[in-house]
Amino acid sequence: MHRFELRIRYGxxxxxxxxxxxxxxxxxxxxxxxLMRSLGRxxxxxxxxxxxxxxxxxARCRYFRGARYDEAITIETGVLDLSRxxxxxxxxxxxxxxxxxxxxxxxxxxxxxxMRPMRPPASLxxxxxxxxxxxxxxxxxxxxx
Numbered sequence: 001m002h003r004f005e006l007r008i009r010y011g012x013x014x015x016x017x018x019x020x021x022x023x024x025x026x027x028x029x030x031x032x033x034x035l036m037r038s039l040g041r042x043x044x045x046x047x048x049x050x051x052x053x054x055x056x057x058x059a060r061c062r063y064f065r066g067a068r069y070d071e072a073i074t075i076e077t078g079v080l081d082l083s084r085x086x087x088x089x090x091x092x093x094x095x096x097x098x099x100x101x102x103x104x105x106x107x108x109x110x111x112x113x114x115m116r117p118m119r120p121p122a123s124l125x126x127x128x129x130x131x132x133x134x135x136x137x138x139x140x141x142x143x144x145x
Contacts, residue, residue: 001076001077001078001090001092001132001133001134001135002031002034002035002038002076002077002078002131002132003074003075003076004030004031004034004035004074004075004077005072005073005074005075006027006030006072006073006074006075007070007071007072007073008067008068008069008070008071008072008073009069010069012069013068013069017068017069018066018067018068019066019067019068019101021061021063024061024063024093024101024102024104025059025061025104025106027073027075027091027093028059028061028075028077028089028091028104028106030075031075031076031077031089031091032077032089032091032106034075034077035077035078035089035131035132036127036131039127039130039131040127041127046124046127050120050121050123050124051112051113052110052111052112052118052120052121052124053110053111053112053113053115054087054108054109054110054111055108055109055111056106056107056108057086057107057108057109058105058106058107059104059105059106059107060104060105060142061102061103061104062102062103062104062141063101063102064099064100064101064102064103065095065099065100065101066101067093067095067101071095071096072096073093073094073095073096073101074093074094075091075092075093076091076092076093076094077089077090077091077132078090078131078132078133078134078135078138079128079131079132079133079134080105080133080134080138080139080142080144081144082125082128082129084119085109085110085117085118085119085120086107086108086109086110087107087108087110087128088105088106088107088108088142088144089105089106089108089134090103090104090105090134090135090138090139090142091103091104091105091106091138092135092137092138103137103138103141104142105134105138105142110124
């Protein structure tokens with residue numbers, strides 16, 4: 001799985017100093033973007049050059065331990081599965097101590113700029129086939145329906 005480190009900012013936390021629960025979905029997005037960047041293409045390039053948009057169809061986050069202000073977290077991201085017109089990414093967020101803070105997934109459909117479903121172009125398929133895969137734990141936790 002791809003790993004990306006991020007430090008928790010004050011604005012990410014609630015009044016008690018814990019990361020606000022909805023921000024974990026933002027961390028998933030950051031992990032997804034950095035995974036793509038590590039493969040040599042940005043999300044923006046996929047949208048602009050390939051004409052493929054990846055809106056979220058479904059998202060799930062399971063919480064284990066909250067992250068705190070100024071803690072360095074690691075966002076692990078991998079492809080769970082890729083089908084003809086959708087894909088799923090799996091995520092794990094680890095605290096500074098290596099403990100699991102959260103796990104989850106996002107499912108995305110592929111649409112063109114007119115918001116019509118489409119199959120991914122060969123260049124995007126090749127890119128995603130090179131991407132790190134989600135590990136066995138995430139595959140077991142989030143099986144394809």
